[in-house]
Amino acid sequence: MSVLLDVRDLVTEMPTQRGVLTVTDGVSFAIEPGECLGIVGESGSGKSMTCRSILGLVPYPGKTTGGEVLYGGADLRKLSGRELNKLRGTEIAMIVQDSIAALNPVRRIGDQITEAMLKHGMVPTRAVARERAIDLMRKVGIPAPETRLDDYPHQFSGGMCQRVVIASALACSPKIILADEPTTALDVTIQDQILKLLVQLQQDLGLSLVLVTHDMSVVAHTSQRVAVMYAGQIVELADTRTLFRSPRHPYTLGLINCTPRIDADGEISRLRPIPGTPPDLLNPPDGCRFHPRCPLAGPECMSGSFPLRQIAGGHLTSCIRHEQLAAAGNIWPTDSGEDDACQSQPASVTVAAPPGADTPLLEVRNLTKVYAGPKSLLSRLTGRLPQQLSAVDDVSFDIKTREILGIVGESGSGKTTLGRSLLRLVEPSQGAVLFRGDDILKYSGPRLMAARRNLQMIFQDPYSSLNPRLTVRRMLSEVLSVHRVCSPAGIEARVLELLSLVGLPANVMERHPRHFSGGQRQRLGIARALAVEPSFIVADEPVSAVDVSVQAQIMNLLLDLRDRLGLTMLFIAHDLSVVQYVSNRVGVMYLGRIVEIAPTEQLFGAPRHPYTQGLLRAAPRPDPDYPSAQVAILGEPPSPLRPPPGCRFNTRCHLATDICRLAVPPLKDVGGGHQVACHHLDKTIARLAESTLPPQLQHA
Incomplete structure (x- = not known):
């Protein structure tokens, strides 16, 4: 396929009182039409600044000092400010990390969505712009858009504000959307809704998407390819399944090891943390920037340059010891060297009953x-x-x-x-x-x-x-x-x-x-x-x-x-x-009440409350082959100032009946210290079995 956006050797610098900070250093990648590229890495790795550099939005006094950003036959770095303004929103749009801060608190939502359409002349009149804004709000899942168009940002929840920002990004029908941590501040259920919305919009509208996140579980289910960034550089780039199944950079493997997994068997492997912290970009280490934290590092890793090299079809890595990594398997020790004070740990964590007294x-x-x-x-x-x-x-x-x-x-x-x-x-x-x-x-x-x-x-x-x-x-x-x-x-x-x-x-x-x-x-x-x-x-x-x-x-x-x-x-x-x-045990709260409490292995292996089941389905797994439900929990929590009568989850529950809207369900013991507050325990599934879910919650 043809390349839609081609970023080559991008360098962005940020002058500070201590010196010049190189926040992106030789970043290169390409995006094809209709593709989703995930960019992952720790804080300070240069993910967000890469997106800002593409659109010329690097905050002052920073600037892009090298490389090319090729789109539509032109280098965006060479365009004037006026030319870039015409391109922003119409060709390439951005979803910023903090949606609430991105919206003007004193302007109505409708005015903020229609502003870009009118500015770029995408619609002939304000009335047409208003109709398109209503259609966009409906498309991103905002209920009653005709009336909510006249609301202010403070009248929206965090999840709804994020939907408004997405609608604004779609307003001028761009070909590429740069999504900078679009779900970082959201609950797991709202994150689940927003991610599935982005994927659906990408498929329906043929968008290309760059998804920036620190969560490996998020890119596992949304991206076709993943770029891993460390200290301002891309250290590995591959299709999602290959990256998770056969990582060829120690840092990528370290990120996967650090991500806890939801399992139902009660036996959980002990996490293998990456020792140390990312380097100071004012004075990065010579050679491979990851070598001070890498268990495979040798003398040859401590000098020279380490560009991305192709090791298989479309799989790129900067590690010169990738073959040793492939042969060794998991190179990371169970515990990092910086925790020497706490070295007497088992190789796994068992969520069993604690050894304390019964009292x-x-x-x-x-x-x-x-x-x-x-x-x-x-x-x-x-x-x-x-x-x-x-x-x-x-x-x-x-x-x-x-x-x-x-x-x-x-x-x-x-x-x-x-x-x-x-x-x-x-x-x-x-x-x-x-x-x-x-x-x-x-x-x-x-x-x-x-x-x-x-x-x-x-x-x-x-x-x-x-x-x-x-x-x-x-x-x-x-x-x-x-x-x-x-x-x-x-x-x-x-x-x-x-x-x-x-x-x-x-x-x-x-x-x-x-x-x-x-x-x-x-x-x-x-x-x-x-x-x-x-x-x-x-x-x-x-x-x-x-x-x-x-x-x-x-x-x-x-x-x-x-x-x-x-x-x-x-x-x-x-x-x-x-x-x-x-x-050892887990309690699940909803609007001030505990709706389920049980030993950990029981709650994750056999959840009984519909809310708990929804939370587990919404939680992303760091496994691209794990099936993903269409929608885990519908809607958003009601206001705690006006909670619904009866079971407070009844407004979002697919099992709700009249008794749920009238009576508060007490916590009932279902055996083994497992207590559930639900009127329909006879209907709730004992395990996350797809066959018993309603159609709107079936797997895609």
């Missing part, structure tokens, strides 16, 4: 947290109560010693509020939290302060949870001093011990948080939580803000700490594969 360490009984809205003038005059939001609604469960209970669910399901309520970082409205048989909700003053030594939290955002003014030494010493964990003379030794526990060297003690990567900051957050020797930790999305390679390191670390220190955890996440990897 629960933590018992949660009918916990509820209601947020009351402010009283408006109208409510005062009419005597009506202000709106109330039930973030957590009548939740009960136990956690045994040395057990990790995973909590999953979409955004707004109440996961974080539940975790904070257990530690009284927010005050519950009612219920009880029994820690070793004592209700900590009745504690106050010194007694509550003393209890917090046993109850700690690892926060979601490693960037904002650390004091930027304090060095590591002061940060950890302060915690030890406040809680009087050890004598002043023993603080120094305890700080060194904590750093060793989380796999950080002693020479970081005088550094500030800004000097660390995201993964290292998360390790510091874990060290701070461990400083007071707690018995129970709430880990709130501890790996959601880090790359897949760092994610694997942190998850292995948490498992090691549980085994070595006897920790008990509530592990909150939206990624089911992550939860399966670390948890």
Whole structure:
């Protein structure tokens, strides 16, 4: 087939106070009509900047300094600003990463979709533009487009904002769409909908698509070919199946190893993290840029250039030791060298019952947290109560010693509020939290302060949870001093011990948080939580803000700490594969309620609630041969301010009947510690069996 877009030796530079940063260095690839090319790699590898360089959208003072971008017989780098403006949107369009930030908050959605059509003269009148906008909104799955066209961005959810951005990109019928991390900030169910929408639009409209992502599971099911980027360079390029079945660069194999897989057999291979971090592009290493982290690296890898070489039909790699990689199989060790403090790990993780006592360490009984809205003038005059939001609604469960209970669910399901309520970082409205048989909700003053030594939290955002003014030494010493964990003379030794526990060297003690990567900051957050020797930790999305390679390191670390220190955890996440990897049991939350809770192997092997089944179908697998359902869960969660009566999932459930809309289903024990809140347990499937799904949920 003919080439639609041909990128050759693209070089983009970004001047900084420390020097010139080469963010893309000799990037080359071609796209054919109707093809989807995935670009994957860790943060800072140059994926997004490659897309921006193609359209001449590199932020100032950066600029493209070399190479060619050939489209329609012309080099886009040589076009004037006016000529590029005519091409943007009409020939090549871009879907940006943060859809909410991309939309103007003070302009109506319809005006933002029609703006490009009118600017480029694609339609004769505003009325025609409005009709096309309505058609586009309907095509991308926005309900009632005739009325929603006049809404503002704040009236749309994150998933709907992403659909609006996609509609805007399609407005002028481009031939190529550059999608920069279009699903990064979305829940797994909305991600599933958006990815299937992009693939469907690509097929229906004959679009070519460049899909930028850090998630190997995403490209496995959307892309025909995949380019792997590292430190500003493409290190491997192949068709998707070949890349996943026979990777020929150690970095590609490392990314695949780092990705947890959803399996139903209860036995999960231990993740093999990539050691170290990507290089500083102001001073990249000589030779192959991956050699400081590569287990196959030899002297010949440390000097010279390493361009892409063809090793088979369409399969390109920059690794000169690809034959050794093919012969050796999986070259990555089970554990990286930087975790020497935690080297006593098994080769696999078994999600079996923990070895703790039968008596629960933590018992949660009918916990509820209601947020009351402010009283408006109208409510005062009419005597009506202000709106109330039930973030957590009548939740009960136990956690045994040395057990990790995973909590999953979409955004707004109440996961974080539940975790904070257990530690009284927010005050519950009612219920009880029994820690070793004592209700900590009745504690106050010194007694509550003393209890917090046993109850700690690892926060979601490693960037904002650390004091930027304090060095590591002061940060950890302060915690030890406040809680009087050890004598002043023993603080120094305890700080060194904590750093060793989380796999950080002693020479970081005088550094500030800004000097660390995201993964290292998360390790510091874990060290701070461990400083007071707690018995129970709430880990709130501890790996959601880090790359897949760092994610694997942190998850292995948490498992090691549980085994070595006897920790008990509530592990909150939206990624089911992550939860399966670390948890002994899993609870599924929807709009403030637990709808299913079970041992991990039972929940993933035999899910009984339609919502759990939908989450599992929506979760992408890093396997291009795994069948993909058409739509896992229809629609979006209702507003927690106005939850539906009865079972709160009834508006999205294919099994819903009148009783689901009238009565709240209680949690019923179906055996083996497996509890489900569903009126139709006789109809729910015990396993993810395709034959019993309704037609709209059948596999493609």
